[in-house]
Amino acid sequence: MSAGELRLLLLLLVALRARAGVGSSPAAAGLGLQVGFYRATCPVAEDVVLAEMRMILEEDRTLAPSLLRMHYHDCFVQGCDGSIMLRSRSGKGERDATPNRSMRGYDAIGRIKARLEAVCPLTVSCADIIAMAARDAVYLSKGPWYDVETGRRDGDVSVAMYAENDLAPPDSNIVDVKTFFSVKSLNAKDIAVLFGCHSIGTSHCGAFQKRLYNFTGRMDQDPSLDARYAEKLKKLCAPGHGHGHGHGAGGAKVPMDPGSGFTFDLSYYRHVLTTGGLFQSDGSLRDDPVTRGYVEKLANASSPDEYFADFAAAMVKMGRTDVLTGRLGEVRPTCDNLVD
Missing domain, CATH: 1.10.520.10 (Peroxidase; domain 1)
Structure with a gap:
């Protein structure tokens, strides 16, 4: 079974569980x-x-x-x-x-x-x-x-x-992400808010190197990824570390929010808007009108107050x-x- 067929099967299982009331x-x-x-x-x-x-x-x-x-x-x-x-x-x-x-x-x-x-x-x-x-x-x-x-x-x-x-694996597109989150009764705004968790922390190269070296299976780079950011990532992540579902599949550790990896703030949203983010799923926030609108609003916000309130509400909802x-x-x- 190919990776694409496996992804479709997993998404079908998620959707069936939701329809059956397991969500x-x-x-x-x-x-x-x-x-x-x-x-x-x-x-x-x-x-x-x-x-x-x-x-x-x-x-x-x-x-x-x-x-x-x-x-x-x-x-x-x-x-x-x-x-x-x-x-x-x-x-x-x-x-x-x-x-x-x-x-x-x-x-x-x-x-x-x-x-x-x-x-x-x-x-x-x-x-x-x-x-x-x-x-x-x-x-x-x-x-x-x-x-x-x-x-x-x-x-x-x-x-x-x-x-x-x-x-949801880190190489999910926005349709996949919305499917996984909808099973938990979390909507598009919740997705955009909760992805802000990537404001802190690091990832191993294996979780995102597909974007750098083999995005469509043709040894190509994700065209939505900022070229200068991609070159920086390639210097840290040589090809051949494997590709994994999660933040720990081989390779060096890379900050998810460069320059602000230990401070919970709005810089993650500026990073996603300008570079496409570290993971494909981060970049996918730009592919939906609701999530993109939220990213743009926070990327240009002068205060984190609105985001902090939204984050608190989303975390309570998820909890x-x-x-x-x-x-x-x-x-x-x-x-x-x-x-x-």
Whole structure:
């Protein structure tokens, strides 16, 4: 099966899951979540997470984008249920899926969980810790502070295939991206807003080198990629590192937002508008009237205030995806339990 045929098959599976009702409705799925869920049972929960995050990022600031990415990957695969933390005996869990092989931050979430277990045993879920850590990662990178709804419980199923099918690869076009996001009831504006997460972090060459060396299978370059930017990337990424689904498939590390890779700001949108961005999916934001309009507006904005408000709303919306609340799921003492 060719790569194109495989992509069509995956998109068909995504669409069928949505039509069958497997996709999420954040408004409905979010029932049971609330700001301050732990106010009575563990009032120090958010303070503990923030304090630990400060220390974690002081030790390694590159974990900020990783923990933000972890929340996205957790929510898009079976909902925001902490299942990305589970370890698989068979090597077929979410951690083992191609999009997650470069994922970092598992130890950081485990460290926060251990601290919370010491003060509030069996109270705060791993899923909520991931959501709060993502918010704090943004805030500590000079991004917005926003209220995180909590009350999620943890799932105990982790399947690599779900991650392979439900996460849009970096070489997605805008039609593909909209399909993957619509399954989670996220619209075009949400896409443009959430892609701003690429304001911080890096990627290995393998995730985007197809744009540089073999865009259409004819050893060509993506014509939508700015030529000067492409030449800079080629100096960092020689051909032959392979092409992967995710940010970790071989090669040197390249900033997703050159010159501002550790600051959560608007420069990502200026970068996308002028160069086409690092990933094909970044550049695809220019191919839809809604997403392009948003990119242009933020690229020319004098203040990040509107974006920060939009980002907070989009993250809260995403954080409601297929959550387990009430008596569903569990609150386990450790996040990285072994499953089959």
